[in-house]
């Protein structure tokens with residue numbers, strides 16, 4: 001970030017010329033001490049940089065309060081004249097605990113400026129965009145306010161370097177389109193960061209200080225570094241930062257809100273069921289929370305679809321119970337359907353790789369997960385059926401599950417070594433996360449294949465290695 005020039009020293013030195021020479025050294029010593037104090041005060045109290053917040057709503061105003069701790073000048077812009085006039089008169093147009101005190105009456109609040117005029121925000125180092133992105137008639141997010149704010153910022157930037165940091169929630173692909181626009185217009189003085197916001201109304205300030213992750217998506221390491229430095233200047237050392245590309249940052253925000261919505265909808269369904277069956281919802285939630293350690297969110301990993309002896313059977317039982325209790329389309333039923341659709345997409349991916357009839361596919365892993373021989377309701381069963389239906393030859397390797405699978409599908413060719421199974425194949429399909437499969441030498445595998453196609457349904461292999469050894473790969477959203 002650039003630093004603004006100040007020169008509070010010159011005036012003091014001029015005054016020294018009018019005193020006698022003897023006194024000069026004494027004055028000089030006092031002067032130097034004073035100068036040191038003055039510089040210290042300047043460093044502590046004078047803003048070093050200027051950042052702007054575009055959109056003074058729930059997010060923008062909470063940001064302004066928190067950002068003022070940075071000591072930077074915070075220019076808050078809004079197109080709503082009435083709102084700005086209220087804010088200038090210390091009237092908060094929304095209710096949020098502690099926000100009014102922080103925005104209008106804290107020592108830091110003197111760094112906050114409210115305006116309708118984008119020109120007042122000229123020369124800002126970073127423009128944080130917090131404008132609304134409501135739902136369109138077609139269900140997508142309305143980007144009108146975002147585009148308008150973006151244009152206004154570009155207009156005042158001219159050729160000056162600046163970072164536009166978008167905090168508004170947008171559907172994935174939006175930020176890339178803004179980035180492409182900047183490139184087409186050759187506006188390479190402007191860098192773009194997507195920094196979705198996670199605060200919750202009602203505890204916004206607490207969230208921002210203590211709970212919010214800082215997700216930074218950009219094509220520019222320099223911009224990410226600057227925005228991170230800015231945040232670190234006032235956030236706690238415990239704040240978690242995650243740096244990625246635009247699309248991942250956009251998906252994180254939508255995924256988090258939807259994940260939260262799914263969980264809330266689920267607990268509401270469970271509460272309705274408890275009312276009908278004399279269950280106690282608070283104990284049900286407590287019980288679920290106690291079991292959370294078995295599948296913590298942090299270790300959620302995609303795969304070929306759940307299987308095994310429990311999930312398919314129990315979700316089916318629960319779905320039926322819910323149906324008889326009047327839940328026409330429960331979340332459990334939707335989860336079952338989603339699992340089936342996921343397997344179907346995987347089958348289509350495999351078939352897309354093996355275009356010719358009589359092609360050969362090698363399945364690596366047959367059990368529904370690693371470290372068990374259990375093949376009950378394993379995704380491998382549906383996949384074998386679909387591949388056989390399409391006239392393909394199937395070879396398979398699994399450290400423990402071959403005996404059981406042989407009984408179901410004697411026509412599959414089974415191997416004790418993954419390399420034997422891979423030999424002359426047209427497509428490798430990784431279904432189980434066994435260590436023996438994880439540790440395969442990809443270079444050797446690439447030399448044994450007939451065609452270097454791989455569908456890695458467990459994200460076991462490093463994409464850079466797959467590329468290095470010439471594989472045409474499909475995986476579960478990893479790159």
Ligand SMILES: NC(=O)c1ccc[n+]([C@@H]2O[C@H](COP(=O)([O-])OP(=O)(O)OC[C@H]3O[C@@H](n4cnc5c(N)ncnc54)[C@H](O)[C@@H]3O)[C@@H](O)[C@H]2O)c1
Nearest residue numbers: 055056057058059078079080131132133145149168169197
């Ligand atoms: N409210 C939340 O709790 C929350 C949390 C996380 C993310 N978000 C996201 O943050 C964004 C902002 O949400 P909000 O609740 O603060 O919205 P809001 O409606 O409360 O405030 C947005 C402000 O932007 C102003 N505005 C509109 N167009 C403008 C323009 N071109 N230039 C300057 N100002 C303009 C509006 O006048 C309004 O004051 C949305 O995308 C929202 O989805 C909101």
